[in-house]
Amino acid sequence: MSPTIKLHDRHLNLLNNNNIGISKPKTELLHFKLKFRTKPIYHSDPLLSVAYNSTMHASSAHPPQSGVIKSSLIDPDGGALVDLVVPKSQRFAKALKAEALPKVRLTKIDLEWVHVVSEGWASPLRGFMREDQYLQSLHFNSLRIEDGSLVNMSLPIVLAIDDETKERIGSSNDVGLVGPDGNLVGVLNSIEIYKHNKEERIARTWGSTAPGLPYVEEVITPAGNWLIGGDLEVLDRIKYNDGLDHYRLSPQQLRKEFDRRRADAVFAFQLRNPVHNGHALLMNDTRRRLLDMGYKNPILLLHPLGGFTKPDDVPLDVRMEQHSKVLEDGVLDPETTIVGIFPSPMHYAGPTEVQWHAKARINAGANFYIVGRDPAGMGHPTEKRDLYDPDHGKKVLSMAPGLEKLNILPFRVAAYDTVEKKMAFFDPSRAKDFLFISGTKMRAYAKSGENPPDGFMCPSGWKVLVNYYESLQTEEASQQQAVLST
Amino acid sequence: MSPTIKLHDRHLNLLNNNNIGISKPKTELLHFKLKFRTKPIYHSDPLLSVAYNSTMHASSAHPPQSGVIKSSLIDPDGGALVDLVVPKSQRFAKALKAEALPKVRLTKIDLEWVHVVSEGWASPLRGFMREDQYLQSLHFNSLRIEDGSLVNMSLPIVLAIDDETKERIGSSNDVGLVGPDGNLVGVLNSIEIYKHNKEERIARTWGSTAPGLPYVEEVITPAGNWLIGGDLEVLDRIKYNDGLDHYRLSPQQLRKEFDRRRADAVFAFQLRNPVHNGHALLMNDTRRRLLDMGYKNPILLLHPLGGFTKPDDVPLDVRMEQHSKVLEDGVLDPETTIVGIFPSPMHYAGPTEVQWHAKARINAGANFYIVGRDPAGMGHPTEKRDLYDPDHGKKVLSMAPGLEKLNILPFRVAAYDTVEKKMAFFDPSRAKDFLFISGTKMRAYAKSGENPPDGFMCPSGWKVLVNYYESLQTEEASQQQAVLST
Numbered sequence: 001m002s003p004t005i006k007l008h009d010r011h012l013n014l015l016n017n018n019n020i021g022i023s024k025p026k027t028e029l030l031h032f033k034l035k036f037r038t039k040p041i042y043h044s045d046p047l048l049s050v051a052y053n054s055t056m057h058a059s060s061a062h063p064p065q066s067g068v069i070k071s072s073l074i075d076p077d078g079g080a081l082v083d084l085v086v087p088k089s090q091r092f093a094k095a096l097k098a099e100a101l102p103k104v105r106l107t108k109i110d111l112e113w114v115h116v117v118s119e120g121w122a123s124p125l126r127g128f129m130r131e132d133q134y135l136q137s138l139h140f141n142s143l144r145i146e147d148g149s150l151v152n153m154s155l156p157i158v159l160a161i162d163d164e165t166k167e168r169i170g171s172s173n174d175v176g177l178v179g180p181d182g183n184l185v186g187v188l189n190s191i192e193i194y195k196h197n198k199e200e201r202i203a204r205t206w207g208s209t210a211p212g213l214p215y216v217e218e219v220i221t222p223a224g225n226w227l228i229g230g231d232l233e234v235l236d237r238i239k240y241n242d243g244l245d246h247y248r249l250s251p252q253q254l255r256k257e258f259d260r261r262r263a264d265a266v267f268a269f270q271l272r273n274p275v276h277n278g279h280a281l282l283m284n285d286t287r288r289r290l291l292d293m294g295y296k297n298p299i300l301l302l303h304p305l306g307g308f309t310k311p312d313d314v315p316l317d318v319r320m321e322q323h324s325k326v327l328e329d330g331v332l333d334p335e336t337t338i339v340g341i342f343p344s345p346m347h348y349a350g351p352t353e354v355q356w357h358a359k360a361r362i363n364a365g366a367n368f369y370i371v372g373r374d375p376a377g378m379g380h381p382t383e384k385r386d387l388y389d390p391d392h393g394k395k396v397l398s399m400a401p402g403l404e405k406l407n408i409l410p411f412r413v414a415a416y417d418t419v420e421k422k423m424a425f426f427d428p429s430r431a432k433d434f435l436f437i438s439g440t441k442m443r444a445y446a447k448s449g450e451n452p453p454d455g456f457m458c459p460s461g462w463k464v465l466v467n468y469y470e471s472l473q474t475e476e477a478s479q480q481q482a483v484l485s486t
Numbered sequence: 487m488s489p490t491i492k493l494h495d496r497h498l499n500l501l502n503n504n505n506i507g508i509s510k511p512k513t514e515l516l517h518f519k520l521k522f523r524t525k526p527i528y529h530s531d532p533l534l535s536v537a538y539n540s541t542m543h544a545s546s547a548h549p550p551q552s553g554v555i556k557s558s559l560i561d562p563d564g565g566a567l568v569d570l571v572v573p574k575s576q577r578f579a580k581a582l583k584a585e586a587l588p589k590v591r592l593t594k595i596d597l598e599w600v601h602v603v604s605e606g607w608a609s610p611l612r613g614f615m616r617e618d619q620y621l622q623s624l625h626f627n628s629l630r631i632e633d634g635s636l637v638n639m640s641l642p643i644v645l646a647i648d649d650e651t652k653e654r655i656g657s658s659n660d661v662g663l664v665g666p667d668g669n670l671v672g673v674l675n676s677i678e679i680y681k682h683n684k685e686e687r688i689a690r691t692w693g694s695t696a697p698g699l700p701y702v703e704e705v706i707t708p709a710g711n712w713l714i715g716g717d718l719e720v721l722d723r724i725k726y727n728d729g730l731d732h733y734r735l736s737p738q739q740l741r742k743e744f745d746r747r748r749a750d751a752v753f754a755f756q757l758r759n760p761v762h763n764g765h766a767l768l769m770n771d772t773r774r775r776l777l778d779m780g781y782k783n784p785i786l787l788l789h790p791l792g793g794f795t796k797p798d799d800v801p802l803d804v805r806m807e808q809h810s811k812v813l814e815d816g817v818l819d820p821e822t823t824i825v826g827i828f829p830s831p832m833h834y835a836g837p838t839e840v841q842w843h844a845k846a847r848i849n850a851g852a853n854f855y856i857v858g859r860d861p862a863g864m865g866h867p868t869e870k871r872d873l874y875d876p877d878h879g880k881k882v883l884s885m886a887p888g889l890e891k892l893n894i895l896p897f898r899v900a901a902y903d904t905v906e907k908k909m910a911f912f913d914p915s916r917a918k919d920f921l922f923i924s925g926t927k928m929r930a931y932a933k934s935g936e937n938p939p940d941g942f943m944c945p946s947g948w949k950v951l952v953n954y955y956e957s958l959q960t961e962e963a964s965q966q967q968a969v970l971s972t
């Protein structure tokens with residue numbers, strides 16, 4: 001039986017300068033206290049789904065709940081995971097119904113959202129947002145649910161349609177959803193159509209309307225002037241058939257896996273870049289600290305984002321290969337790590353988006369979330385500065401309504417220590433010894449075939465990147481050749 | 487003893503098409519329930535401050551609380567009204583202290599905010615926002631307070647300083663505040679200085695970064711690149727010596743006055759325009775409906791905004807004269823109306839700002855808030871459309887965190903009924919009979935000396951406007967004369 005540890009305060013170490021230190025918060029510096037701090041954290045034998053808290057004896061533990069898929073570490077938002085896949089027995093009837101309805105054609109990224117919502121990453125959201133939900137998300141980054149409490153919901157999850165599609169839908173209550181390949185995907189029921197004010201959506205989501213925001217350019221600018229909300233049903237699980245579907249574990253599957261591994265803590269790490277030894281350092285350090293606190297089996301959820309990313313990010317298949325090398329090389333321990341793909345598209349919306357990244361991982365069963373410098377940030381598209389203050393992400397995350405039950409683990413930035421010849425937590429007292437290798441710099445190394453300093457990344461992982469950039473150059477060269485010869 | 491009425495649900499009639507109808511909400515259409523719906527509404531004999539609710543007998547009523555200024559209708563946010571005016575006995579010592587500190591020079595509008603905060607309109611805020619509060623306001627439109635609950639706070643209340651002032655403050659913990667006239671106003675204690683990202687502030691507050699937003703052009707664009715937060719103390723009540731200070735009743739004074747008048751309901755009407763008979767219709771109609779519900783003495787708080795407004799709005803002194811004519815003429819009943827000036831500057835930030843307008847009136851003791859079409863809205867500065875969806879204001883208001891205890895009264899738009907020859911609630915079934923007279927159109931009438939249709943506004947009130955625009959034209963003419971003769 002593991003010791004019972006009270007870890008009520010999710011502001012853990014926002015104000016503490018340890019690496020990812022887990023300590024009592026300096027409440028006198030926080031201008032608020034937590035609403036749900038009295039909620040106990042359950043430590044459990046997950047296989048039995050027996051929960052107890054620090055005030056309970058094992059003998060008075062709750063009986064196991066059969067048939068309910070949930071790891072006992074943290075409840076999904078709204079209390080139960082949303083699953084919008086139609087049971088097999090009803091699939092044919094539902095497809096017939098959908099076939100007869102007016103259709104909405106989905107883009108590739110719309111389909112990523114269908115995937116996200118249908119598996120319950122956005123629980124308790126049950127479809128694309130109607131206007132009431134959209135306005136709450138846009139103005140309050142949260143949704144009021146039935147019991148009066150708030151769940152976090154910082155990004156509007158919406159489906160845009162154009163005038164012609166709106167016309168075609170007419171007064172129909174439901175619409176059929178058709179994938180980019182023309183196949184029927186599902187149904188949106190009890191629809192509501194409302195105006196898509198793009199300027200307002202962009203300004204409130206990104207805090208900027210500068211030209212060049214990747215998601216805006218890719219998704220919003222070309223989209224229609226209407227949004228259509230409603231309750232989603234999908235005919236079958238969304239698959240991509242790209243050889244990576246086995247990594248696309250749903251929140252339900254992840255919760256099962258955490259239970260199978262008897263996790264007593266799950267810490268999630270969101271990423272959209274290759275894993276270097278700095279990342280590994282902080283993930284391993286987090287595990288060590290959780291062990292120090294008395295957890296017996298903390299499990300890392302290494303959770304690369306798999307949806308839309310901007311063109312100069314490393315593509316998903318390359319990243320997945322790189323991640324597998326990192327695990328093969330033992331930089332991360334496969335025994336205590338689960339790698340899955342988070343199917344959401346990337347907004348690059350900084351403090352607004354990091355809330356979504358954290359909230360979705362609650363639904364996947366993670367009760368600790370690691371947050372670094374400038375999460376979901378990028379350079380300002382038209383000015384020579386970061387789009388967001390690099391500290392705002394973790395600050396906003398620590399104060400966000402609906403995320404009170406999640407333990408936020410901020411960490412100090414890691415850099416290459418030129419004396420120790422390895423990635424280490426940056427030590428400002430000897431700043432000149434440290435070399436910062438940004439994503440841009442890393443890509444520049446790989447593109448030029450130059451090796452980064454020893455100890456930056458495991459060699460087999462690095463090779464994956466070099467091969468990718470070589471193949472890119474070969475491809476570019478042959479495209480130029482093709483252009484010249486036509 | 488008045489009947490006890492349960493009026494828990496503030497969404498009263500958002501979905502109901504009566505004029506301002508007060509009825510049971512259609513909860514099945516609302517996607518959430520209310521958090522604080524179990525909170526009783528107190529009906530009181532205000533002079534005695536004896537409160538009882540529907541489950542209490544008069545004999546078990548709370549004893550009167552002496553020394554605490556609060557009408558029993560609604561609690562101020564955070565439980566107690568903030569009052570940041572230094573007691574007379576300490577004024578000299580505090581002034582001496584302030585004199586010795588580095589100084590921050592306030593603009594006219596900064597001073598309006600000092601006024602607002604010092605009197606508790608923004609309770610429980612006790613000064614200009616520090617970064618944690620600023621971020622919560624910007625991202626969540628609410629602040630987490632000590633007990634874990636949320637209070638609404640949709641506009642950042644911040645003080646900007648430039649690089650030079652920041653330099654001059656150095657490492658001082660406190661600063662002195664100096665008014666635009668050079669007089670010492672107060673002190674900001676335990677300061678925190680942080681970056682003023684204007685683009686982000688504008689985008690998240692207005693949902694637009696279009697050039698031409700009045701508050702942005704007047705206040706934010708010329709402001710410094712730093713914000714300074716801290717705890718405010720003012721040496722004396724803020725006065726303007728413009729002959730209107732007697733209208734500037736503080737939240738404390740208003741609560742006292744509601745009690746003196748034995749109000750059992752207070753309904754607030756925010757405005758920045760002259761009162762026409764359409765406004766009067768809905769205010770009188772609101773009163774009638776509150777009486778129908780069983781309230782014995784509903785009091786109207788006619789609450790014109792007195793801070794910064796855009797140049798083409800009618801100035802405060804003219805509006806106040808117009809309002810007094812409306813009361814003299816009996817269009818509104820002076821016996822059941824209190825006219826006060828709300829000292830806040832105007833943002834023209836639509837759904838974001840209307841929350842501030844409502845929240846501040848909670849602090850002033852109003853438990854009903856009237857909201858119309860496009861509150862705090864304006865035309866888009868660069869596009870031919872409203873900046874905000876005219877329905878978003880009341881929707882956002884009805885869902886805003888921290889406003890659960892306020893009863894929101896949405897109303898239908900009033901227009902001139904050309905058949906009945908009076909202002910009436912618009913009847914879409916005979917739309918062609920109605921004439922919409924916008925603020926712009928009203929000003930055009932007054933400028934040209936043309937009379938609006940009979941029954942649009944009481945003649946003495948209209949005369950005030952005509953005189954104002956005549957004086958403007960005389961002034962312009964003499965300025966042109968002066969330019970020509972130089």
